[in-house]
Amino acid sequence: MRNAISFFTLLMLTVCLSTASAQDKPLDAKAAKAVFDKADRALNAAWSAAKQALPEEEFNKLKEDQRAWVEYRDYLARSPMYTGADAQGELALDSPEYLEAAAGLEDMRTEWLKGLIHEWKDETLTGEWTDSYGGSIEVVEREGHLHFIIQCVRGPTSHVGGLAGIAAWNPSIGWFSDKGRDKEKTDETNLSFILRDKKLEIIGANTGYYHGARAYFDGSYVKVKALDAKAQAKIVKAAKSGDLPEE
Known part of the structure; x- marks a missing residue:
């Protein structure tokens, strides 16, 4: 493949996708829950702002896209391969690995939602x-x-x-x-x-x-x-x- 991505670039992109994969040690249950709750609050705030800013028809389309994104988030964050968890099958929704990975993905979605309504x-x-x-x-x-x-x-x-x-x-x-x-x-x-x-x-x-x-x-x-x-x-x-x- 021409223009192969450098190791540095790959590392940075992977960090953006999964905070769990960037940690030497996974967070414990309490810390992971705190990280997820913070990311979730930010996502909900961005969602509320989008609802206020967008016309109703456009926001209704966004709701469909958001449902698809939530499925994508859980598909990745519940994957042991993605999170690096030592587990078989899908991770539980309250597992530290899921919560930490989901938080990183939500950070990206929050950024996307903010950009959608930002006036440049x-x-x-x-x-x-x-x-x-x-x-x-x-x-x-x-x-x-x-x-x-x-x-x-x-x-x-x-x-x-x-x-x-x-x-x-x-x-x-x-x-x-x-x-x-x-x-x-x-x-x-x-x-x-x-x-x-x-x-x-x-x-x-x-x-x-x-x-x-x-x-x-x-x-x-x-x-x-x-x-x-x-x-x-x-x-x-x-x-x-x-x-x-x-x-």
């Missing part, structure tokens, strides 16, 4: 975006192009993917092709970018060259962070070269 001063797409399902993309919009680095860690076995490139951008639709970038690669890879209701929808074709078997770039991404000049320069450099930065 910068009207371009420049920023860091997440889909709250393990995918992130850093974008610099300049002169009709999107310079981007997209990366993901998917599923309980942490299948990873990463791709840097430049997409043509004609608001609110963008298109990326890697045609001619690697002479040994026969199938053209494409990414489409569609901006709709503050969400950047990404759909890929023939992307397997850049990620593991169960990883994917497709998702509904929300802007969650601005990018300073240094970060933008790093992204533009990577996008032009097609190589992911080492850190």
Whole structure:
């Protein structure tokens, strides 16, 4: 796989997905419950804010998406493979491993919900975006192009993917092709970018060259962070070269 993700990048992405996997020692039951309760309160507050800010029709669609996300959270956080727990079968909902992993996933969802209703001063797409399902993309919009680095860690076995490139951008639709970038690669890879209701929808074709078997770039991404000049320069450099930065 070209543009293999560095160990450092993989580590950082995995930490974002599972706080449990980042701990030398798992939290005890009391501490894990406290971590989960804090994350849950933040998620509920972000959910309430979204309910107040969004039109009823849009919020009703969000409720459907939230139900799907809760299933995703429990699927991962109850997996011994994902949490590193020494157990057979699904973890109990009150187990420390589940609570700690679920808290980390809820932190990502809280960030996504806040981004969904945040009013950004910068009207371009420049920023860091997440889909709250393990995918992130850093974008610099300049002169009709999107310079981007997209990366993901998917599923309980942490299948990873990463791709840097430049997409043509004609608001609110963008298109990326890697045609001619690697002479040994026969199938053209494409990414489409569609901006709709503050969400950047990404759909890929023939992307397997850049990620593991169960990883994917497709998702509904929300802007969650601005990018300073240094970060933008790093992204533009990577996008032009097609190589992911080492850190």
